[in-house]
Amino acid sequence: MAKNIHSDQRYIIGLVNNDAVIINEIYKRCAAKVKSWITFNNGSEDDAADIFQEALMDVYRQAKYKSLELTCPIEPYILLICKRKWLNEIKKKSILPVTNSEEDLLHIGEDTFANADELENQEAQSKLFFRAFEKxxxxxxxxxxxxxxxxxxxxxxxxxxxxxxxxxxxxxxxxxxxxxxxxxxxxxx
The missing domain is CATH 1.10.10 (Arc Repressor Mutant, subunit A)
Known part of the structure; x- marks a missing residue:
């Protein structure tokens, strides 16, 4: 079955080519969501910045060395990677076994894209939840x-x-x- 490459693939190409305009767009689209999620889950803004940087490096390596082809929007994809990284960080701090090593993140397959699509749905649900929560x-x-x-x-x-x-x-x-x-x-x- 052929993969449908998402139009956000341009961000992946821009990241590999070190295109400052594209990288800036990635930050504008994703950084605030990552910061919000990590700070909501007991992290600091510095933690969020570090995790976001690491995630971009992982995506860069995936694209450069493993020919990453994006089949979903970039935001849920990056947010998913950041969530995994932050959960691993929390587990490390609490001396629990870590579920995904750095190496595991380099073997991102179709299930990750399905997870990212699911994450987008969860994001819509989260917005409803927070809207209600505020009331x-x-x-x-x-x-x-x-x-x-x-x-x-x-x-x-x-x-x-x-x-x-x-x-x-x-x-x-x-x-x-x-x-x-x-x-x-x-x-x-």
Whole structure:
């Protein structure tokens, strides 16, 4: 089956040719999304800048030495690579086994393009989620943010100065409100 090369392939060509205008466009299209995702996931702006640079170097090497052909838009593709790199960074810091080594990132296949397409869909879902999330009250946002960090609920309750029972009940109510808002936005589209 022939691959449909995406029009964003021009960014890959520009990157390999060190075209400053194209590289600047890649930064404009992708850097803010990467920064936003990494800072939302316990990283700093410096971490985001480093990860973005590393991802561009990986894409460059893929294009130069492995004839990378882009079959999806560049943003989800680069964001996917950055997400993988950041998750690996977090795992390294917490002394957990790393899922993808540098070498694994050089063997990006069709599944990565499918993942990037899926990521684009997830991005649309994320926008709906954040739009709804912003409409919640301060307490609900605080509870959901704490819960998303993956800490034990007892610890979250203690940090928020509430009982474990109250936290569970309130979290359930907040999630129900969030889901309702997301669904109402979906029907608007």
């Amino acid at each position: 919640l009250g301060d307490r609900c946002r605080e509870i959901i943010e704490w819960s998303m960090k993956g800490e034990a609920q007892e610890k979250v309750a203690e940090s928020l100065g509430v009982t474990y029972g109250y936290l569970r009940k309130k979290k359930s109510e907040c999630m129900a409100s969030l889901i309702k808002l997301v669904q109402s936005y979906k029907t608007e589209e």
